[in-house]
Amino acid sequence: MTDTADLIGIDSLLSDEEKSLRADVRSFVDTAIKPNIAEWYENAVFPLEIVPEMAKLGLLGMHLQGYGCPGRTAVDYGLAALELEAGDSGLRTFVSVQGSLAMSAISKHGSEDQKNEWLAKMAAGEAIGCFGLTEPTAGSDPGSMQTFARRDGSGPDADWILNGTKRWIGLASVAKVAIIWAMTDDGVRGFVVPTDTNGFKATVIDRKLSMRASIQCEIELTDLRLPASAMLPNAKGLRGPFECLNEARYGIIWGAMGAARDSYLTALEYSQQRLQFGKPLAGYQLTQEKLVNMALEINKGTLLALQIGRLKDAGQLQPHQVSVGKLNNCREAIQICRDARAMLGGNGITLDYSPLRHANNLESVRTYEGTDEVHTLILGNHITGTPAFR
Structure with missing residues (x-):
């Protein structure tokens, strides 16, 4: 076949x-x-x-x-x-x-x-984790985070006390452990926080139009006390969370093409079965042009993902290359899903078909782990040698 x-x-x-x-x-x-x-x-x-x-x-x-x-x-x-x-x-x-x-x-x-x-x-799936970096006023600029961790006493064994708010944190309400990033007197540090610790509260964000089969939360940290051993010892500064974000961005490069492929195949099957003016939609030139454009971008995006994956396996992947993949594949995937929805006509707005659900989800995927604007500026910095973030 x-x-x-x-x-x-x-x-x-x-x-x-x-x-x-x-x-x-x-x-x-x-x-x-x-x-x-x-x-x-x-x-x-x-x-x-x-x-x-x-x-x-x-x-x-x-x-x-x-x-x-x-x-x-x-x-x-x-x-x-x-x-x-x-x-x-x-x-x-x-x-x-x-x-x-x-x-x-x-x-x-x-x-x-x-x-x-x-x-x-x-x-083994016995414990779910979450990753607390983003805050209500610190998304693309995590260096401005307000969550703060202070030592309660002096010496290397002194406890840490955390206060602050994190927002758009996936899985926090069902997690057993949270990785929380906080500002300290020594810069940004990470902490391993069991979610049953006093002072940890996760509230589900509902009324969403995107990622509805997923959980996002706001986390409130109120005088949360942790032992000195809760700190991640090998992460200091924003490089720690950024290295993790690049792992997540890598998965998005591939994942976005999955949403695009499913939408394309849905539109293709529909166009072959739906009759208009006496013949299938697939028999019209405008329909074929749309399908061809979708397939071309899926093939290019999948090749891009595979190249980035091979570089990663070889230990040669550079951060800007992750931005190439995330920016391109999210941008192309969301357009493919929207075009596929349009090909389904009125039926496309129902949950009987996947493209609009995928497009709605990709609004979130396009935003998290770096917006289009952030990845554009990362690549602009790489190309010109001049940072333009501020």
């Missing part, structure tokens, strides 16, 4: 192991997510019951090594992200928050005790 989403034989660039993993995740999405996602989205439900299934597939902390983590390649993780987001961005985002943000923070910057306490449980 011809794969109408792969015009240039991208599959030939994948190993048999990579294609097998992709098939496993695609089957999971087809059986566990797609039949239920319209109901989850409409009712704003994140299906906690599928977390153990994701863990069994090795999707949690997928690219991390040791401590019970799956230890797969960057390309493996990317292919999984693409298939998950073909189901829904919210489900791919769960895997990203758990693995690329919370688990990566502990894996990259944590102590041995922190790694031993949390990573295996998180990989």
